[in-house]
Amino acid sequence: MTPYKEIGECLITAGENEYFFRPSFSAMSRIGEPQEIVQAFYDLHNDEVTPLLQRGLDAYGTIPAWLLAHVNRREIGKPAIIAAMSVLTACCERDLSRLIGEIIPGKSGKWTFVWRKGAMPAVEMVLIAQSLITHGIIGKAKVRQLQRHESNQATTEFNAFEYISAARNHFGISRDEAEQLSMTEFSLLLAAKYPDKKGFTRDEYEAVADDYLAKKARRLAKSG
Template structure:
């Protein structure tokens, strides 16, 4: 299958086969519960290197200039990653591919008796690259990388406790009249691009308009479920 990079799909290959990755709504749901998806996103984009960079800049800022010592720069550029970021990246990549990719991204194995409970066995891809790939999948899967005005659901400053993939699957079925399988295979980027195509002149929803659309989606979804139960 040929990947469409613009919507987040890509292929990795080793000497044996190719591995297809798609950050679809269904694959985002495979990461875990809505709260676990948000936690994985946080772990990927809030690694130790980022935190240390902010601390170093604050500590070595004089006036409008930042002068980081050479040893600090060397440490920050060494590719340090937290265990949480690595595990989140492993989870995201595994969820977005239907094949066993342990040879690519590594795996855990039981340690020797009396020592560590588990030992990490690295795969063919460096850990730094694994995290970058997982970050791209999450951006296309739950944020969307397409030009669109920030819609009502993103206008609040409140943090999102969880990502409910089913909400977007239902909305896609209602808005575009597609099957459940088609809706589940959409990425967030693809979903936004489809909205842009259907509503080319829209400038984003007001609060009232957004609430009305979501209420209408709920009504149509309830009617769809009722029809399917009757058949």
């Protein structure tokens, strides 16, 4: 199956095995309850390694191999690994134990459970899981969002079924079809059906406001 990277799908090959990942609404619901989905997002994006990777991405446009090698030598936090395993498992229909490892009961008595590693390094697991859950619950579509639709209010839960129902209502599709949408694809479809050109995005508004204030300051300087 060919993945559509634009909507968050990806294909990973490990040896002779191929693993297809789709961050659909259905997959997001398999992560857990609405609050657990948001907690998984938080755990994936608040590990101490994540800021290093983000700075590398901001500086180079990609994550350099040397930075990945450096990060791989550091310890990834337990919550991030567990969240990554949960997201990856939810987004793939195949058994991933060989790829991402598995959580098994500890035998030494020191730990109740231990992570038996798979073929994929922990850093790569976290990076891919970050991308999947972002496409799944926030969306990465490049669409204009008007200022009146923007909100800085944090949310504590993500209810996938609400978006499945909204997709069925807006686009006249079946439940099965709606369940397979990612938030990125949902946003693109919504923008295509309801193109809204009136009004400013927050960035556009701030740019116009800054330009107005700059011109006003120049006029005041001249009059003074």
